[in-house]
Amino acid sequence: MQKGFVDKLVQRIVDNIEINVADIHIRYEDTVLVPGQTVSAGVCLESFVVTTTDEDFVRQFVDRTGSGGQHTKVHKMARVEGFSVYWRIDDKERFALLPTERRSSELREFVAQQSVAPTGDSGGGLERGDLIRPTGAVLKFIHSDDPDDKTGPKFEASFEMDDVKMDFRAEQYEQALSLKDSAAALANWQMFFPYRPKTTPKQDPRAWWRCAWQNTPGR
Template identity: 25%
Template sequence: MFEGLVTALLNKFLGPYIKNLDSSQLKLSIFSGNVSLEDLEVKPDALADKNLPIRVHAGFLHELRLKIPWRSLYTEPTIVVIDGVYLIVGPTTGFKYDAETAKKEAREKKQKELEQIEEKKRIEREGKPEEKSDGFVEKMVTQIIKNLQVTVKNVHIRYEDEVTCPGSPFAIGVTLQEVFAKTVDINWKEAVIKDAVQQIRKLVGIRNLAAYVETNAQCLAGLPLAEWKDGLTDRIRRNSKSPPDGIL
């Protein structure tokens, strides 16, 4: 029962943005307590419903790991690790129209709408989950949240613009080496909370959050996957090195 809830949440938050997400395989992985999704491609229309004047030119999620210790929720944390989020966006005015891509995106949008309608009908037939809950699911959710550890690392979001200043492209980027959040005790030491508490302490840390601007930039979006991904990776500021070409 709870595995289905987690699967539904992952589908809800990843489905609109990730290509070819295998729901059946995802459910089996969640049942085992270990989910590992690798080399996921971001949909070109991932930002279409945000009403933003930008479009995804290239996007990639290297790895998402989820560990849920079903048999020891009260003694072990639930761990989420997202490693390698690379995204290149640009203005919609500079996007070249592709009829086949447009048709495919329209079909996917229609399919998503149909799935949402079917899900709504299913909930109406079966009743809302909270109406059926006997408190067991709520207790498990609370326990997971109390001891949830989240780590996101190697993030690079880059905006490339060849339209605003023709002949002089520029890029603006945000990079992040790592951000984490974990449960701690009163002394700010990592801990696992077993009992009911009124307060939950979370320690949050950030390493090397940076932003940059490139003038006369080399646009990476049109390069092969391996090349543009390497280009974004090299521009992430780390403790051991600075990005190339004097980018700060």
């Protein structure tokens, strides 16, 4: 069945869709967990790119509409670079206090610095607070959409990943447990907060007695 102009145009677009995401930084800052210190944790991703390639996985624009059905396989390659996870037990950076525009630029610069893998342990990942040091991966994907092709699989994939180096200090583990307990306490506080009177006990003691009664289990 011959494809029309619109069908061919849609196929060209779909076959050559590319995804390019860069400088992703998800960060959490806590100044309450450890008094006098800023605990920070985050995930950094320097880049995530999905491209269309030829059979040798070299980036290329593909047009299968004029091939007469001879080339029915689509080759895609996804590449991850500079993925890392960190937990800093006493971070000197306070991005939450920066103005919005400056904060964005500082976070992007942080990703660039974080994507450079440190060497060794002294002054390296341990000192920098890395849980997972910067690493990368490549996924190669082949899809055959020929319904008459019975000679091979419809989907083929291969995955390659750089060496993964992980560091975990006792202080990081202790802070993670403290954060877990803090989150549980916050969830418990939120459960009873709607019943908390807006006045002080001296101003309206009856309201506070009512609150205590409403929140007494098994009453």
